Amino acid sequence: MKMEQAATRQIRYSLSESGLLEISFQGDFLHYEHLEELEEIQKLPETPLLKKIILKGEGIQKWDSTLLVILYDLAQKAGEKKIPVKTDNLPEGIQNLLNLALTVKRRPPETEEKKESFLTRWGEETLNKYAALKKGAAFTGTAFKSIGRFFTSSVVMRPVDFLFALQDCGYKALPIVAVISFMVGLIFGFVGSMQLKLFGAQIYVASLVAIAMVRVMGAVMTGIIMAGRTGASYAATIGTMQVNEEVDALKTMGIPVTDFLLLPRMLALMLTMPLLTVFSDLFGIMGGSVVGIFLLDLSPVEYWNYSINALNLKNFLIGVFHGFVFGCVIALCGCYYGIYCGKDADSVGKATTNAVVASIVWIIICTAIITVFCEVFGI
């Protein structure tokens, strides 16, 4: 048997009647990828009556790992069939690497694959979710205990950390909140005007935008912006501290992690979120006024008066309260996922994503709860 390949490369093999298979390699074996030929070689150990294989390599000139792969696979397959493999004049490098690869018998530990019913998996998942919820509730409790300690006794919080957090989620967030709120107000105004025009009630665009922004949308939009901006930053910062063992260092120093890491951030967000909400309300109304003034030909004074008349203190306070609650939610989610982050870079990424997703979900849930509560109590 003989297989002719490129001029410089040949693989010859011969099977004697005594069951001895000699495979000789000649020429260059660089980037060797002839699949048909490889398949044929890999089937050789299955040859009937085969008793021994000899790999001859005196003719090998240039080679790389692709040749090693062929020899290794061949030796492995022959080993499985308990057929001895000898080598003859293989280049020293190939011989050494082959010995190395065949000497170390390393296998990952076999794990039993659990076959569980859908009900079991569903049950386990529910239990996991329940445990996570309990852990989150405990974390929230610890956080509020820290706040309690802040007002009643001493806490381990550096004032400078609080000021940095205040700066980060305060005036530095103003531009993005202004732009997004202005655009949301503009969209509200535009969509509202299209419907109200049908009834000749376009003047009520001002009321619509003002009430929607001030009562809930200003706070929700600010919450979503801050979840993506500040919540993510909290999770990433604390997560990186976890990776660098800084959180462990705090714990072993006996310093409460919630005091040191969460408290300054939470207090800063609790303070700034209501203010940012008011700021967002103003820019939302300004966005709506663009539609009122330029599309509906209302005068600025008229638009302003209608907006102010539509608002009352109750709506304003409900909006501000939303902002306060969202501040707590964002700080809790960001810090929770940061503190419970794993110890590698990938975990920091996951913690950041989870913090943003959880913040937004909880913002919507809290909005629904507050709305239902206000409805039930007629607020």
Added chain:
Amino acid sequence: MNTAGQKENKRQPLSEQKTPDAIQVKGLTVAYDDFILMKDVSFEVKEKEIFIIMGASGSGKSTLLKILTGLKAPAKGTVLIGGIDFWRSNSKVQKNIMSKNGILYQSGALFSSMTLAENIALPLQQYSDFSQKEIDELVHLKLALVGLEGFGDFYPSEISGGMKKRAGLARALALDPKIVYFDEPSAGLDPISSRLLDDLIIQINQNLGTTIVVVTHELESIFTIGTNSIFLDEELRTVTAQGNPRDLLRNPPNEKVRHFLTRTAGENEKNSK
């Protein structure tokens, strides 16, 4: 295992002297959920000795350190620190014990938002009644002790890995702890920095009388600083040898310890690593 320039540690093992135990570990079992990482681990660390926890990667050295430092609770067993059962004490007692320990983490674990001086001042502000001026003076002293005088205003990102470890050590020493734990102190350091850190550990032990517990698998360090040690076997999942590392080298109690201390690999190790 003496290499060029390596001084033999001829200090008498404290385990042979009558000194009280700084740490006593009895029948410890460590588990992650259903997986038992270690079982029946028992040993004592005498006061003022440099105790090495050694073993191959994955043998549970760092996890054991977490249990000793209060970061992870054991599944079973007792850890007595200064005679007090740490894991059965209330949080106030635990906090008190923790405040008397110093820990140097593998990465230094300095708070990146604080300068070195602020890092070292933090435990002093937390646990002492010193005035700010006294704290500043103590910080200067601790920095000088680890050879970082004048670096107080630097941030961790502005200094090298070896300096970070030294600064971490200065923070660990801030409250004059009775026990200082080291997690892989030589990891990531060049041979000279590693040797200097070893010398510093010996200096602290001898001059401040601090009990030192070091988790490492660096043979150079083990033989240079260790006065007593345990070997954790990752297959048997328990302690298989205890004693002065040099004695263990001369009379290894089993093949695993001999291979580990002579940096050779038996067939088992070749196939499992």
